[in-house]
Amino acid sequence: MVVVNRILITGATGNIGGQILSQLPATGLQVRALVRNPDVAGLPPHVEVLRGDLTLPETLDRCLDGIDTVFLVWVAPAEAVAPALERIAKHARRIVFLSAPLKTAHPLFQQPNPSRTRAELVERLIETSGLQWTFLRPGMFAANALGWWAPQIRAGDVVRWPYLAVPTAPIDVRDVAAVAVRTLCDDAHSGTEYVLTGPQSLSQFEQIATIGSVLGRSLRIEEISPEDWLSELPGFLPSFVAKYLLDAWAAAIGQPAFVTSTVAEFTGLPARTFLEWATNHAAQFRA
Ligand SMILES: NC(=O)c1ccc[n+]([C@@H]2O[C@H](COP(=O)([O-])OP(=O)(O)OC[C@H]3O[C@@H](n4cnc5c(N)ncnc54)[C@H](OP(=O)(O)O)[C@@H]3O)[C@@H](O)[C@H]2O)c1
Known part of the structure:
Protein backbone atom coordinates (compact mmCIF):
# COMPACT_ATOMS: atom_id res chain seq x y z
CA MET A 1 0.00 0.00 0.00
CA VAL A 2 1.34 3.44 -0.96
CA VAL A 3 0.42 6.09 1.58
CA VAL A 4 -0.43 9.41 0.00
CA ASN A 5 0.40 12.24 2.31
CA ARG A 6 -0.76 15.42 0.58
CA ILE A 7 -4.48 15.48 -0.06
CA LEU A 8 -6.76 18.31 -1.18
CA ILE A 9 -10.43 18.02 -0.24
CA THR A 10 -13.00 20.04 -2.19
CA GLY A 11 -16.61 20.26 -1.03
CA ALA A 12 -15.09 20.36 2.46
CA THR A 13 -18.06 22.24 3.94
CA GLY A 14 -20.54 19.80 2.40
CA ASN A 15 -21.95 16.38 3.36
CA ILE A 16 -19.19 14.10 2.10
CA GLY A 17 -16.14 16.37 2.16
CA GLY A 18 -16.91 17.32 5.77
CA GLN A 19 -17.16 13.67 6.81
CA ILE A 20 -13.94 12.83 5.00
CA LEU A 21 -12.12 15.51 6.95
CA SER A 22 -13.37 14.13 10.23
CA GLN A 23 -12.41 10.56 9.27
CA LEU A 24 -9.00 11.17 7.69
CA PRO A 25 -6.31 10.28 10.21
CA ALA A 26 -5.00 13.44 11.86
CA THR A 27 -1.39 12.28 11.67
CA GLY A 28 0.78 11.05 8.81
CA LEU A 29 -1.13 13.07 6.23
CA GLN A 30 -1.11 16.65 5.09
CA VAL A 31 -4.74 17.54 4.56
CA ARG A 32 -5.76 20.73 2.86
CA ALA A 33 -9.28 21.98 2.19
CA LEU A 34 -10.27 24.23 -0.68
CA VAL A 35 -13.18 26.41 0.43
CA ARG A 36 -14.84 29.47 -1.00
CA ASN A 37 -15.08 31.21 2.35
CA PRO A 38 -12.51 30.14 4.97
CA ASP A 39 -13.99 32.56 7.55
CA VAL A 40 -17.14 30.48 7.95
CA ALA A 41 -15.78 27.01 7.05
CA GLY A 42 -15.37 25.80 10.67
CA LEU A 43 -13.04 22.91 9.77
CA PRO A 44 -10.96 20.74 12.17
CA PRO A 45 -7.67 22.29 13.36
CA HIS A 46 -5.40 19.70 11.66
CA VAL A 47 -6.70 20.84 8.27
CA GLU A 48 -4.99 23.58 6.30
CA VAL A 49 -7.74 25.75 4.85
CA LEU A 50 -7.16 27.72 1.64
CA ARG A 51 -9.53 29.96 -0.24
CA GLY A 52 -10.40 28.70 -3.72
CA ASP A 53 -13.30 28.54 -6.13
CA LEU A 54 -13.55 25.79 -8.73
CA THR A 55 -15.11 28.27 -11.17
CA LEU A 56 -12.12 30.62 -10.84
CA PRO A 57 -9.10 28.68 -12.21
CA GLU A 58 -6.65 31.40 -11.12
CA THR A 59 -7.53 30.60 -7.46
CA LEU A 60 -6.61 26.91 -7.83
CA ASP A 61 -2.82 26.85 -8.31
CA ARG A 62 -2.12 27.92 -4.74
CA CYS A 63 -4.56 25.35 -3.37
CA LEU A 64 -2.99 22.61 -5.53
CA ASP A 65 0.65 23.44 -4.83
CA GLY A 66 2.41 20.28 -3.53
CA ILE A 67 -0.77 18.18 -3.64
CA ASP A 68 -0.68 14.48 -4.69
CA THR A 69 -4.36 13.56 -4.59
CA VAL A 70 -7.56 15.56 -5.00
CA PHE A 71 -11.03 14.64 -3.75
CA LEU A 72 -13.38 16.36 -6.18
CA VAL A 73 -16.99 17.33 -5.51
CA TRP A 74 -18.47 19.14 -8.49
CA VAL A 75 -21.70 21.11 -8.10
CA ALA A 76 -20.53 24.16 -10.09
CA PRO A 77 -21.59 24.97 -13.68
CA ALA A 78 -20.42 22.63 -16.46
CA GLU A 79 -18.49 25.30 -18.36
CA ALA A 80 -16.01 25.58 -15.48
CA VAL A 81 -15.09 21.87 -15.49
CA ALA A 82 -12.40 21.85 -18.22
CA PRO A 83 -10.35 24.81 -16.92
CA ALA A 84 -10.45 23.46 -13.35
CA LEU A 85 -9.37 19.97 -14.40
CA GLU A 86 -6.53 21.40 -16.46
CA ARG A 87 -5.16 23.07 -13.31
CA ILE A 88 -5.70 19.95 -11.21
CA ALA A 89 -3.87 17.75 -13.75
CA LYS A 90 -0.95 20.19 -13.82
CA HIS A 91 -0.29 19.66 -10.11
CA ALA A 92 -1.79 16.40 -8.86
CA ARG A 93 -1.19 12.75 -9.67
CA ARG A 94 -4.50 11.26 -8.62
CA ILE A 95 -8.15 12.26 -8.33
CA VAL A 96 -11.10 10.68 -6.54
CA PHE A 97 -14.34 12.04 -7.98
CA LEU A 98 -17.67 11.93 -6.17
CA SER A 99 -19.96 10.90 -9.02
CA ALA A 100 -23.21 8.89 -9.15
CA PRO A 101 -24.27 5.42 -10.40
CA LEU A 102 -24.26 6.61 -14.02
CA LYS A 103 -23.63 3.14 -15.45
CA THR A 104 -25.90 1.09 -13.18
CA ALA A 105 -28.77 -0.47 -15.14
CA HIS A 106 -31.48 0.47 -12.65
CA PRO A 107 -34.17 2.94 -13.76
CA LEU A 108 -33.66 5.14 -10.68
CA PHE A 109 -30.20 5.97 -12.02
CA GLN A 110 -30.86 6.07 -15.74
CA GLN A 111 -33.11 9.11 -16.23
CA PRO A 112 -31.60 12.00 -18.19
CA ASN A 113 -31.04 15.17 -16.17
CA PRO A 114 -28.57 18.08 -16.12
CA SER A 115 -26.70 16.82 -13.06
CA ARG A 116 -26.06 13.47 -14.74
CA THR A 117 -24.89 15.15 -17.95
CA ARG A 118 -22.49 17.30 -15.94
CA ALA A 119 -21.08 14.29 -14.04
CA GLU A 120 -20.56 12.45 -17.35
CA LEU A 121 -18.63 15.45 -18.64
CA VAL A 122 -16.43 15.56 -15.51
CA GLU A 123 -15.69 11.83 -15.87
CA ARG A 124 -14.85 12.13 -19.58
CA LEU A 125 -12.45 14.98 -18.95
CA ILE A 126 -10.83 13.19 -16.00
CA GLU A 127 -10.33 10.03 -18.08
CA THR A 128 -8.41 11.99 -20.72
CA SER A 129 -6.53 14.23 -18.27
CA GLY A 130 -3.61 11.92 -17.56
CA LEU A 131 -4.63 11.76 -13.87
CA GLN A 132 -4.99 8.41 -12.13
CA TRP A 133 -8.66 8.31 -11.20
CA THR A 134 -11.21 6.63 -8.97
CA PHE A 135 -14.94 7.26 -9.34
CA LEU A 136 -17.22 6.86 -6.33
CA ARG A 137 -20.83 6.23 -7.31
CA PRO A 138 -23.13 6.54 -4.30
CA GLY A 139 -26.90 6.20 -4.69
CA MET A 140 -29.39 8.33 -2.72
CA PHE A 141 -27.97 9.83 0.46
CA ALA A 142 -29.94 9.16 3.67
CA ALA A 143 -29.10 12.80 4.45
CA ALA A 169 -31.25 2.11 -0.63
CA PRO A 170 -30.27 5.25 1.29
CA ILE A 171 -26.60 5.45 2.19
CA ASP A 172 -25.19 7.18 5.27
CA VAL A 173 -22.69 9.86 4.24
CA ARG A 174 -20.32 8.45 6.88
CA ASP A 175 -20.11 5.27 4.80
CA VAL A 176 -19.47 7.16 1.57
CA ALA A 177 -16.72 9.05 3.38
CA ALA A 178 -15.25 5.85 4.84
CA VAL A 179 -14.80 4.44 1.33
CA ALA A 180 -13.51 7.78 0.05
CA VAL A 181 -10.85 7.91 2.79
CA ARG A 182 -9.57 4.46 1.84
CA THR A 183 -9.38 5.33 -1.85
CA LEU A 184 -7.64 8.62 -1.07
CA CYS A 185 -4.99 6.92 1.06
CA ASP A 186 -4.25 3.94 -1.18
CA ASP A 187 -3.00 4.02 -4.78
CA ALA A 188 -4.45 0.57 -5.45
CA HIS A 189 -7.81 2.03 -6.49
CA SER A 190 -6.66 3.83 -9.64
CA GLY A 191 -8.83 3.16 -12.71
CA THR A 192 -11.65 1.74 -10.60
CA GLU A 193 -15.23 2.76 -9.86
CA TYR A 194 -17.34 1.79 -6.90
CA VAL A 195 -21.14 1.81 -6.67
CA LEU A 196 -22.07 2.51 -3.05
CA THR A 197 -25.51 2.03 -1.50
CA GLY A 198 -27.07 1.53 1.87
CA PHE A 258 -30.22 -1.60 -6.27
CA VAL A 259 -28.10 -2.72 -3.29
CA THR A 260 -24.34 -3.34 -3.24
CA SER A 261 -22.05 -4.72 -0.54
CA THR A 262 -19.15 -2.40 -1.44
CA VAL A 263 -19.18 -0.44 1.84
CA ALA A 264 -18.88 -3.63 3.91
CA GLU A 265 -16.14 -4.93 1.63
CA PHE A 266 -14.12 -1.75 2.19
CA THR A 267 -14.73 -1.22 5.88
CA GLY A 268 -15.26 -4.75 7.17
CA LEU A 269 -18.47 -3.53 8.82
N1 LIG B 1 -27.68 13.79 -2.51
C1 LIG B 1 -27.61 12.61 -3.08
O1 LIG B 1 -28.49 11.74 -2.88
C2 LIG B 1 -26.46 12.28 -4.00
C3 LIG B 1 -26.35 10.97 -4.49
C4 LIG B 1 -25.27 10.65 -5.33
C5 LIG B 1 -24.34 11.63 -5.69
N2 LIG B 1 -24.51 12.90 -5.20
C6 LIG B 1 -23.52 13.92 -5.62
O2 LIG B 1 -22.86 14.44 -4.49
C7 LIG B 1 -22.39 15.75 -4.82
C8 LIG B 1 -22.68 16.68 -3.67
O3 LIG B 1 -21.93 16.26 -2.56
P1 LIG B 1 -22.27 16.76 -1.10
O4 LIG B 1 -23.71 16.42 -0.78
O5 LIG B 1 -21.20 16.30 -0.22
O6 LIG B 1 -22.14 18.32 -1.29
P2 LIG B 1 -23.03 19.45 -0.63
O7 LIG B 1 -23.29 19.12 0.80
O8 LIG B 1 -24.15 19.75 -1.58
O9 LIG B 1 -22.02 20.68 -0.67
C9 LIG B 1 -21.49 21.20 -1.87
C10 LIG B 1 -20.05 21.58 -1.62
O10 LIG B 1 -19.48 22.12 -2.81
C11 LIG B 1 -18.86 23.36 -2.50
N3 LIG B 1 -18.89 24.25 -3.65
C12 LIG B 1 -19.98 24.68 -4.32
N4 LIG B 1 -19.61 25.47 -5.33
C13 LIG B 1 -18.25 25.52 -5.31
C14 LIG B 1 -17.28 26.21 -6.09
N5 LIG B 1 -17.63 26.99 -7.13
N6 LIG B 1 -15.97 26.05 -5.79
C15 LIG B 1 -15.59 25.27 -4.73
N7 LIG B 1 -16.47 24.61 -3.94
C16 LIG B 1 -17.79 24.75 -4.23
C17 LIG B 1 -19.66 23.91 -1.33
O11 LIG B 1 -18.87 24.83 -0.66
P3 LIG B 1 -19.38 26.24 -0.10
O12 LIG B 1 -19.28 26.12 1.40
O13 LIG B 1 -18.40 27.21 -0.64
O14 LIG B 1 -20.78 26.45 -0.61
C18 LIG B 1 -19.90 22.65 -0.52
O15 LIG B 1 -18.79 22.34 0.27
C19 LIG B 1 -23.08 16.17 -6.10
O16 LIG B 1 -22.18 16.10 -7.17
C20 LIG B 1 -24.19 15.13 -6.26
O17 LIG B 1 -24.49 14.89 -7.60
C21 LIG B 1 -25.51 13.25 -4.37
Missing part, protein backbone atom coordinates in the same frame (compact mmCIF):
# COMPACT_ATOMS: atom_id res chain seq x y z
CA ASN A 144 -31.58 13.89 1.76
CA ALA A 145 -34.26 13.18 4.38
CA LEU A 146 -33.14 16.28 6.28
CA GLY A 147 -34.06 18.55 3.40
CA TRP A 148 -37.04 16.53 2.20
CA TRP A 149 -38.92 15.49 5.34
CA ALA A 150 -37.51 17.26 8.40
CA PRO A 151 -39.38 20.55 7.73
CA GLN A 152 -42.76 18.76 7.64
CA ILE A 153 -41.94 16.51 10.63
CA ARG A 154 -40.77 19.46 12.73
CA ALA A 155 -43.96 21.34 11.83
CA GLY A 156 -46.49 18.58 12.63
CA ASP A 157 -47.47 14.94 12.26
CA VAL A 158 -48.36 14.93 8.57
CA VAL A 159 -45.87 14.18 5.80
CA ARG A 160 -47.15 14.67 2.26
CA TRP A 161 -44.95 13.11 -0.41
CA PRO A 162 -45.24 11.56 -3.90
CA TYR A 163 -44.21 8.05 -4.96
CA LEU A 164 -44.23 6.69 -1.39
CA ALA A 165 -44.01 3.07 -2.58
CA VAL A 166 -40.79 3.65 -4.50
CA PRO A 167 -37.81 2.01 -2.79
CA THR A 168 -34.28 3.35 -2.57
CA PRO A 199 -27.70 -2.07 3.01
CA GLN A 200 -31.48 -2.24 2.43
CA SER A 201 -34.15 -1.53 -0.13
CA LEU A 202 -36.70 0.64 1.71
CA SER A 203 -39.71 2.44 0.27
CA GLN A 204 -39.98 6.16 0.86
CA PHE A 205 -42.98 5.34 3.08
CA GLU A 206 -40.83 2.97 5.18
CA GLN A 207 -38.09 5.57 5.49
CA ILE A 208 -40.50 8.23 6.78
CA ALA A 209 -42.13 5.71 9.14
CA THR A 210 -38.65 4.79 10.45
CA ILE A 211 -38.03 8.42 11.35
CA GLY A 212 -41.43 8.52 13.08
CA SER A 213 -40.63 5.42 15.13
CA VAL A 214 -37.23 6.83 16.16
CA LEU A 215 -39.01 9.99 17.34
CA GLY A 216 -41.73 7.96 19.10
CA ARG A 217 -44.40 9.65 16.98
CA SER A 218 -47.03 8.20 14.68
CA LEU A 219 -46.73 10.25 11.55
CA ARG A 220 -49.60 10.43 9.04
CA ILE A 221 -47.90 9.75 5.73
CA GLU A 222 -50.02 10.87 2.79
CA GLU A 223 -49.39 10.10 -0.88
CA ILE A 224 -49.79 13.18 -3.04
CA SER A 225 -49.57 13.61 -6.79
CA PRO A 226 -46.38 14.89 -8.44
CA GLU A 227 -48.34 17.98 -9.50
CA ASP A 228 -49.45 18.72 -5.92
CA TRP A 229 -45.91 18.14 -4.68
CA LEU A 230 -44.50 20.59 -7.21
CA SER A 231 -47.08 23.22 -6.29
CA GLU A 232 -46.57 22.69 -2.54
CA LEU A 233 -42.75 22.69 -2.72
CA PRO A 234 -41.72 25.14 -0.05
CA GLY A 235 -38.76 26.27 -2.14
CA PHE A 236 -36.26 23.89 -0.59
CA LEU A 237 -35.43 22.33 -3.94
CA PRO A 238 -34.77 24.11 -7.23
CA SER A 239 -37.58 23.16 -9.62
CA PHE A 240 -35.22 21.40 -12.08
CA VAL A 241 -33.99 19.14 -9.25
CA ALA A 242 -37.59 18.40 -8.20
CA LYS A 243 -38.42 17.51 -11.78
CA TYR A 244 -35.57 15.02 -12.13
CA LEU A 245 -36.33 13.42 -8.79
CA LEU A 246 -39.90 12.90 -9.98
CA ASP A 247 -38.66 11.35 -13.22
CA ALA A 248 -36.33 8.99 -11.30
CA TRP A 249 -39.04 7.91 -8.82
CA ALA A 250 -41.63 7.42 -11.58
CA ALA A 251 -39.21 5.20 -13.51
CA ALA A 252 -38.40 3.11 -10.42
CA ILE A 253 -41.97 2.18 -9.45
CA GLY A 254 -42.24 -1.53 -8.68
CA GLN A 255 -38.47 -2.20 -8.73
CA PRO A 256 -36.53 -3.12 -5.61
CA ALA A 257 -33.67 -0.72 -4.99
CA PRO A 270 -22.04 -3.66 7.51
CA ALA A 271 -23.16 -0.44 5.83
CA ARG A 272 -25.17 1.67 8.27
CA THR A 273 -28.93 1.16 8.10
CA PHE A 274 -31.46 3.95 7.63
CA LEU A 275 -32.59 3.27 11.21
CA GLU A 276 -29.04 3.99 12.45
CA TRP A 277 -28.91 7.14 10.36
CA ALA A 278 -32.30 8.36 11.64
CA THR A 279 -31.32 7.60 15.25
CA ASN A 280 -28.11 9.57 14.79
CA HIS A 281 -30.01 12.55 13.34
CA ALA A 282 -33.17 12.44 15.49
CA ALA A 283 -32.52 15.88 17.00
CA GLN A 284 -32.76 17.47 13.57
CA PHE A 285 -36.32 16.17 13.17
CA ARG A 286 -37.47 17.50 16.55
CA ALA A 287 -39.11 20.92 16.66
